[in-house]
Amino acid sequence: MSGLQFAHLIRLSDDTGLHEHADGPLPRREHGYCLDDVARGLVVLNREPGLPADLTALAEDYLAFVSYAQAEDGRFHNRLSPDRRWLDEPGLGDWWGRALWGLGTAAARSTVPAIRRAALECFDRSAHHRPSSVRTMAFAALGATEVLSADPLHASASALLGDITSYIGGPRPDANWPWPENRLFYANAVLPEALIAAGDLLGSDEVRDDGLRLLEWLLTVESRSFHLSPVPTGGWFLGEPRPAFDQQPIEAAAMADACARAYRVTSDPAWLDGVHRSIAWFNGDNDLGSLIHDEQTGGGYDGLTPSGPNINQGAESTLALISTRQHLRTLLRSTA
Structure with missing residues (x-):
């Protein structure tokens, strides 16, 4: 059983993704979904030890959402309408950085080999970008950290993490x-x-x-x-x-x-x-x-x-x- 820890996350989720807003505890379905939140969900689910079957299935749904949001050039859409239409063009905002954080976490920590492989493929497709925002890059760097923890020789993750110091400075x-x-x-x-x-x-x-x-x-x-x-x-x-x-x-x-x-x-x-x-x-x-x-x-x-x-x-x-x-x-x- 997933217990109270994840009960509300399940309440906010459906087979598409994670509803962004709520009225009290009730999902506001009319507001749709955003990649920012789904990617964060991918992080917390995949770093949970001993993930039960229901939450593993939820992590698979979240990964499918992130993959669907990814453009061929590695940028991401962020906002999806309730009728499953993208409301924006692919970009490199915070959602791009959080997507790489979620993908890196899934690639390194999921207990399902298919999830690890699919997440790493998506990560690699996006890791060459260098957006201007320092926070966007910092979120992505945390994803690179996850990838490197599983594969210390991973080239694109190492390059991305190595560039973070020039963004933040001392x-x-x-x-x-x-x-x-x-x-x-x-x-x-x-x-x-x-x-x-x-x-x-x-x-x-x-x-x-x-x-x-x-x-x-x-x-x-x-x-x-x-x-x-x-x-x-x-x-x-x-x-x-x-x-x-x-x-x-x-x-x-x-x-x-x-x-x-x-x-x-x-x-x-x-x-x-x-x-x-x-x-x-x-x-x-x-x-x-x-x-x-x-x-x-x-x-x-x-x-x-x-x-x-x-x-x-x-x-x-x-x-x-x-x-x-x-x-x-x-x-x-x-x-x-």
């Missing part, structure tokens, strides 16, 4: 603002995570340590009184008020992923504090003391507003909840 010399961008935006921890992964897998201590330094600063900036206080949807810079809203679950999930990787790379238990804070944010240890998930449905709430949680339970927030809790049931359990 920390700035300003101790108050070492961040490589002029403002914090969204899913911020993916940038240091990509550097940590690249430095670790490609054998560069300098790149790895740059990522660790940026992540340490980010965790400090995104914490208040020892609980996570993510930056709001509009981003943040020094001197702007905190806490600020709306806070998004994707920020907590990115922090959990990055701190979990930092722990695996360094074996320093101090990094587990960032994982704990991210899990606790969903459980009410946040700026308003509010639960950011529905205990009855297993869905994640869509954000933390000044007046409390946004109780809609869409795909992005539910996947953020699942991915963060995966660390509770795997990484943290292994240290007990």
Whole structure:
């Protein structure tokens, strides 16, 4: 049985893909699907140990969606209407990067050989692109990391991961603002995570340590009184008020992923504090003391507003909840 952990993800899914939006716990089918979310779903399903048959079948559906979204030149469509029509032209936005992340994870971790082969073929078809967005490339770099973990000699994954340092750069010399961008935006921890992964897998201590330094600063900036206080949807810079809203679950999930990787790379238990804070944010240890998930449905709430949680339970927030809790049931359990 898949249990409550994945119950709401199943509720949001059908034989086409994953519905993007929800009204409370109910899928808003009229809004259709987006590759961004399906690719994230491919990540969390394929990194779940001992995936049961029903969720393996769901992972196959998600992979079929990603493959269908891929153009011959390796770009991807993102938005699919409820009547299965693409609403955009293939491109290289964040959805391209997340697609490679999902494909790389499936290629490396699926227990089904056919899924691994198909995912790797799709990954290879797209890995030659170099989009302009730093976050898009960082998401793709995490997919390359997965491929390299299974095949350290994989050429296109190695080339893609090797290029991430030129996109992100190292920390700035300003101790108050070492961040490589002029403002914090969204899913911020993916940038240091990509550097940590690249430095670790490609054998560069300098790149790895740059990522660790940026992540340490980010965790400090995104914490208040020892609980996570993510930056709001509009981003943040020094001197702007905190806490600020709306806070998004994707920020907590990115922090959990990055701190979990930092722990695996360094074996320093101090990094587990960032994982704990991210899990606790969903459980009410946040700026308003509010639960950011529905205990009855297993869905994640869509954000933390000044007046409390946004109780809609869409795909992005539910996947953020699942991915963060995966660390509770795997990484943290292994240290007990």
